[in-house]
Amino acid sequence: MDDHSAHANSFGPAADIYERGRPGYPDAALNWLLLPGRPRVVDLGAGTGKLTRQIRDRGLPVTAVDPSEQMLAQLALAVPGVPALVGTAERIPLPAGSADVVLVAQAWHWVDPARAAPEIARVLAPGGRLGLVWNLRDEAEPWVRRLGEIIGNAENQRDTEVGEPFGPVELAHFRWSMTLGPERLIDLVASRSSIILLPPAERTAVLDEVRRLTATHPDLVGRTEFRMPYVTECARATLPYSPRE
Numbered sequence: 001m002d003d004h005s006a007h008a009n010s011f012g013p014a015a016d017i018y019e020r021g022r023p024g025y026p027d028a029a030l031n032w033l034l035l036p037g038r039p040r041v042v043d044l045g046a047g048t049g050k051l052t053r054q055i056r057d058r059g060l061p062v063t064a065v066d067p068s069e070q071m072l073a074q075l076a077l078a079v080p081g082v083p084a085l086v087g088t089a090e091r092i093p094l095p096a097g098s099a100d101v102v103l104v105a106q107a108w109h110w111v112d113p114a115r116a117a118p119e120i121a122r123v124l125a126p127g128g129r130l131g132l133v134w135n136l137r138d139e140a141e142p143w144v145r146r147l148g149e150i151i152g153n154a155e156n157q158r159d160t161e162v163g164e165p166f167g168p169v170e171l172a173h174f175r176w177s178m179t180l181g182p183e184r185l186i187d188l189v190a191s192r193s194s195i196i197l198l199p200p201a202e203r204t205a206v207l208d209e210v211r212r213l214t215a216t217h218p219d220l221v222g223r224t225e226f227r228m229p230y231v232t233e234c235a236r237a238t239l240p241y242s243p244r245e
Contacts, residue, residue: 019048019074020187023135025105026176029232030054033131039100042123044089045107049075049082051133055103056082063099065092089116094123103131109158117163126241130166131234134158138175138229143219150209151189158233166237174234177227182214185228 034041038060043052046064048071055062056079064084066072072084087093089104089111102120104111120130139145162169180188189195189210195203214220 016074017187017191019050019078020184020191022048022050022106022188022191023178023228023230024050024054025133025135026174026232027054028176029133029172029174029234030058032172032174033101033103033129033133033234033236034058034060035101035129039129040098042092042094042099042102044092044102044104044120045110046075046084047071047106049079049084051103051105052082053079063094065094090119092119092123096122097125099123099128100125101129101131103133105133106135108132108134108160113159113161113163117166121165121239124239126239128239129236130162130239131236132160132162133235134233136231136233138177138231141219141229143213143217144229146213146217147185147189147210150213151192151206152194160233160235162235162237165239167240169235169237172234172236174232175229176232177229179225180228181223181225182211182220185214186210188228 034055041055041060041062043049043055043062043064046052046066047068049064052062052064052075062082064072064075064079064082065087066075066084067086067088069086072086075082075084085093089107102124117130124130137144137148139148160169160171186207190203190207195206198206220226
C-alpha cells in the first residue's frame with residue numbers, strides 16, 4: 001500500500017475518535033453548496049456522518065457512501081435510518097441519475113479526480129452539482145498557529161480541480177468557530193491520518209505536546225473551553241445538461 005492509500009484508509013480504526021473530535025460545517029456553507037428545493041444528496045466519503053446528519057436535519061433525502069465499514073458503523077449510530085453504503089468516489093454503488101447533489105467533505109484530496117469525476121457525473125442527474133468542502137484551521141490566531149507547528153499543516157495542501165464533464169469550479173469561503181475543550185482538541189488531533197499513522201511513541205509525543213500547549217499557552221491556560229476558529233473552503237461545479245435536453 002502506498003503512502004496516499006495508507007493515509008486514505010487510516011480512519012477506520014480511529015472511527016470513535018474521529019466522531020468525538022471532528023467539527024461539523026457552517027449552515028452558510030451548506031446553503032451555498034446545496035441546490036434549492038429538496039435535492040437528493042449523496043454524502044461521498046461520509047465518514048462517521050458529520051455532514052450526513054446536517055443534511056438529514058434539513059429534511060433532505062441523503063445517502064452516505066464511505067470505503068470504511070468501521071466509519072459507517074459509527075454513522076449508523078449517529079444517523080440511524082440513513083442508507084449507508086460501502087463505496088468510493090471511483091466506484092459509487094448507486095444507479096445512474098439517482099442524485100441531484102454529491103458532496104465530498106474533507107475527502108477530495110484522497111480521490112483520483114480523473115476517475116472520480118466521470119463516476120460522480122454518472123450518479124448525478126443532468127444539471128446536478130458536485131460540492132467539495134474543507135474545514136481549515138484559521139492560523140491567524142496565535143495558539144492555532146502553534147498547534148499547526150506541532151501537528152503539521154498538511155490540511156492546507158488541497159486541490160479543487162474537478163475536470164470534465166463538469167463545468168467551471170466556483171469557490172467560496174466561510175469564517176466561523178466552534179467551542180471545544182482540551183480533551184476534544186486531543187481527539188481532533190488524534191483523528192488526523194498523519195497522527196494515526198505515526199509509530200506509537202511518536203504519536204504519544206505529539207499528543208503530549210498538544211496537552212502542553214493547552215496547559216501553558218497564554219490564550220488557553222486554565223480554560224476548560226475555548227474557540228477554535230475555522231475557514232470553511234467550498235468548491236462547486238455543475239454537470240451540464242446534454243445537448244438533447
